[in-house]
Amino acid sequence: xxxxxxxxxxxxxxxxxxxxxxxxxxxxxxxxxxxxxxxxxxxxxxxxxxxxxxxxxxxxxxxxxxxxxxxxxxxxxxxxxxxxxxxxxxxxxxxxxxxxxxxxxxxxxxxxxxxxxxxxxxxxxxxxxxxxxxxxxxxxxxxxxxxxxxxxxxxxxxxxxxxxxxxxxxxxxxxxxxxxxxxxxxxxxxxxxxxxxxxxxxxxxxxxxxxxxxxxxxxxxxxxxxxxxxxxxxxxxxxxxxxxxxxxxxxxxxxxxxxxxxxxxxxxxxxxxxxxxxxxxxxxxxxxxxxxxxxxxxxxxxxxxxxxxxxxxxxxxxxxxxxxxxxxxxxxxxxxxxxxxxxxxxxxxxxxxxxxxxxxxxxxxxxxxxxxxxxxxxxxxxxxxxxxxxxxxxxxxxxxxxxxxxxxxxxxxxxxxxxxxxxxxxxxxxxxxxxxxxxxxxxxxxxxxxxxxxxxxxxxxxxxxxxxxxxxxxxxxxxxxxxxxx
Numbered sequence: 437x438x439x440x441x442x443x444x445x446x447x448x449x450x451x452x453x454x455x456x457x458x459x460x461x462x463x464x465x466x467x468x469x470x471x472x473x474x475x476x477x478x479x480x481x482x483x484x485x486x487x488x489x490x491x492x493x494x495x496x497x498x499x500x501x502x503x504x505x506x507x508x509x510x511x512x513x514x515x516x517x518x519x520x521x522x523x524x525x526x527x528x529x530x531x532x533x534x535x536x537x538x539x540x541x542x543x544x545x546x547x548x549x550x551x552x553x554x555x556x557x558x559x560x561x562x563x564x565x566x567x568x569x570x571x572x573x574x575x576x577x578x579x580x581x582x583x584x585x586x587x588x589x590x591x592x593x594x595x596x597x598x599x600x601x602x603x604x605x606x607x608x609x610x611x612x613x614x615x616x617x618x619x620x621x622x623x624x625x626x627x628x629x630x631x632x633x634x635x636x637x638x639x640x641x642x643x644x645x646x647x648x649x650x651x652x653x654x655x656x657x658x659x660x661x662x663x664x665x666x667x668x669x670x671x672x673x674x675x676x677x678x679x680x681x682x683x684x685x686x687x688x689x690x691x692x693x694x695x696x697x698x699x700x701x702x703x704x705x706x707x708x709x710x711x712x713x714x715x716x717x718x719x720x721x722x723x724x725x726x727x728x729x730x731x732x733x734x735x736x737x738x739x740x741x742x743x744x745x746x747x748x749x750x751x752x753x754x755x756x757x758x759x760x761x762x763x764x765x766x767x768x769x770x771x772x773x774x775x776x777x778x779x780x781x782x783x784x785x786x787x788x789x790x791x792x793x794x795x796x797x798x799x800x801x802x803x804x805x806x807x808x809x810x811x812x813x814x815x816x817x818x819x820x821x822x823x824x825x826x827x828x829x830x831x832x833x834x835x836x837x838x839x840x841x842x843x844x845x846x847x848x849x850x851x852x853x854x855x856x857x858x859x860x861x862x863x864x865x866x867x868x869x870x871x872x873x874x875x876x877x878x879x880x881x882x883x884x885x886x887x888x889x890x891x892x893x894x895x896x897x898x899x900x901x902x903x904x905x906x907x908x909x910x911x912x913x914x915x916x917x918x919x920x921x922x
Contacts, residue, residue: 459743461746462719462721462743462744462745462746463743463744463745463746463773463776463777464742464743465738465741465742465743465744465776465777466741466742467742469723469724469725469742469759470723470724470725471724471759472724472725472797472798474724474796474797474798475724475727475758475760475762475796475797476760476762477760477761477762478709478710478711478761478762478763479704479709481709483694483700483703483704486704486707486709487513487515487536487537487703487707488515488536488537488538489536489537489538489539489709489710490536490539490707490708490709490710491533491534491535491536491539491542491707491708491710491712491713492509492533492534492536492682492687492706492707492708493531493532493533493676493678493680493681493682493708494509494531494532494533494534494681494682494683494684494687495529495530495531495532495678495681495682495683496524496528496529496530496531496532496670497529497683497684498526498527498528498529499526499527500526501524501525501526502520502522502523502524502532503520505520505532505534505684506518506519506520506534508684509534509684509687512684512687512688512691513536513687513691515536515537516537517536517537517540518534518535518536518537518540519534519535519540519543520532520533520534520535520543521533521535521542521543521546521547521549521673522546522547522551522644522670522673524670527667527668528668528669528670529668529669529670530553530668530669530670530671530678530681531670531671531672531673531676531677531678531681532670532673533546533673533674533676533713535710536707538710538791538793539710539713541789541790541791542710542713542714542766542789542791544789545713545753545766545789546673546674546713547644548644549644549673549674549675550622550641550642550643550644550672550674551641551642551643551644551646551670551672551673552639552640552641552642552670552671552672552673552677553639553640553642553648553668553669553670553671554627554637554638554639554668554669554671555637555638555639555640555648555651555652555665555667555668555669556635556636556637556665556666556667556668557635557636557637557638557652557655557663557664557665557666558633558634558635558636558663558664558666559634559635559636559656559659559661559662559663560634560656560661560662560663560664561634561661561662562631562634562661563631563634563659563661566629568659569626569629569659570626571658572655572658572659573624573626573638573655575658576621576624576651576654576655576658577621577622577623577624578620578621579618579619579620579621580618580619580620580621580646580651580654581616581617581618582616582617582618582619582646582647582650582651583615583616583617583650584647584650617645619642619643619645619646619647620642620643620646621640621641621642621643621646621651622641622642622643623639623640623641624638624639624640625638625639625640626638627639635666639671641672648665648668649664649665649668652664652665674713674716675712675713675715675716676712676713680708682705682706686702686706687706689702690702690703690705690706691703710763710791711757711761711762711763714755714763714766717753717754717755717766718745718747718748718752718754718755719744719745719754719755719756719757720736720741720743720744720745720748720754720755720756720757720767720784720785721741721742721743721744721757721758721759722736722740722741722742722756722757722758722759722764723740723741723742723759724758724759724797725740725800726740726800727758727764727792727796727797728794728795728796728797728798728799728800729799729800729801730756730764730765730787730790731764731765731790731792731793731794731795731796731797732794732799733787733790734787734801735770735783735784735785735786735787736756736767736783736784736785736786736787737781737782737783737784738771738776738779738780738781738782738783738784739780739781741776741784742759744773744776744784745773746773747773748769748771748772748773748776749769749772750769750770750771750772751768751769752768752769753766753767753768753769753788754766754767754768754769754785755767756785758797762792763791763792764790764791764792765787765788765789765790765791765792766787766788766789766791767785767786767787767788768785768786768788769784769785770782770783770784770785770786771783771784771785817829
């Protein structure tokens with residue numbers, strides 16, 4: 437309960453934990469950890485860090501591309517790196533996720549999130565019956581084959597629209613390769629239909645990359661009257677909706693208010709922390725001592741886990757967070773929740789993309805008994821087998837782990853290399869027969885000694901047989917040359 441109370445004070449965070457009671461439903465692995473003063477709640481970051489680790493849910497206006505909107509936001513906030521997580525054509529409006537600085541690392545994961553649109557379409561002829569309309573909408577649910585429609589550049593580029601004659605004829609008449617693709621339509625709902633004007637409105641939730649204009653054309657083919665898209669608005673992208681979106685005027689006013697009056701409230705309302713994009717991911721809460729090692733790319737080991745979701749599966753994308761609610765990284769699960777509850781060691785996940793900057797938390801590796809012993813070996817205080825030498829301080833001789841256990845593998849390896857296993861075995865056994873390991877060591881010593889004696893008695897060989905033969909041939913050739921010249 438003390439841990440829960442501490443975490444409840446630190447996690448004043450509706451972004452990672454949308455409901456405070458949801459934290460109680462996480463499976464508990466351990467309650468023992470040492471909280472560190474490093475880090476803070478995402479909502480309490482410094483304003484400069486808050487901007488660099490945030491995103492903007494922008495309501496894109498019409499008649500401008502998504503890249504133009506992103507460049508305008510970059511100029512307003514005076515940032516170095518910015519990106520958007522979904523392309524909207526100039527005529528389309530609605531929700532556009534603009535990631536700032538460090539949040540750009542989450543763009544790839546947001547590009548394939550589900551989309552939700554509200555579309556206005558027009559039928560080319562009057563509809564005979566409304567029952568066929570409902571049947572056509574039902575047939576458009578589920579996986580759908582789609583191919584991008586042919587559209588000239590003149591329809592969405594004012595500069596190219598002014599071209600005429602042979603200049604326009606040389607332009608390609610398609611904006612992208614028209615390859616056949618399969619996209620999943622999760623839900624399709626008719627909101628309103630006017631039979632007199634042949635205009636209708638429907639809401640669709642679909643996979644990223646779905647062409648709504650092609651969906652309208654397919655609807656007209658199924659009805660047998662023809663249809664085309666009139667207007668499109670994106671009302672949802674992932675877990676973000678247009679209810680919380682802001683306009684470009686809001687961004688400009690918030691920056692102006694902060695520069696002139698040093699008021700951060702408007703700017704914090706416009707920009708949201710990047711953790712808000714990860715609410716739908718399954719999560720694992722890590723100890724503070726394991727955070728920095730994960731930022732450096734280490735695997736997520738089970739001893740560093742505090743709590744975890746109940747339904748984690750292998751190869752599933754998860755998010756790792758601190759006890760204060762900060763996102764550490766995106767990872768790929770290597771264990772299921774059932775395995776975590778029954779094991780006490782092993783790798784839980786591997787890092788897919790690090791989010792938190794390095795050294796935000798102090799590093800806590802290299803402080804164990806094995807790491808300290810390795811540092812002594814590297815510093816020259818112990819030999820390569822981990823045993824004390826002449827340089828070893830007298831204070832550490834009593835605490836030397838290798839002296840306390842003389843039958844360790846390192847000591848035995850050293851004895852075998854020095855040939856002292858046989859003598860120690862004979863001394864320990866008293867009158868018992870000699871050990872089998874003593875015989876090959878003595879034979880090897882005798883063989884080396886005999887080779888050394890033969891090498892000392894035999895005269896040194898200065899030249900090999902091949903060199904001597906080659907020298908004799910050279911002498912014969914020179915003598916024949918001399919006699920021929922005479």
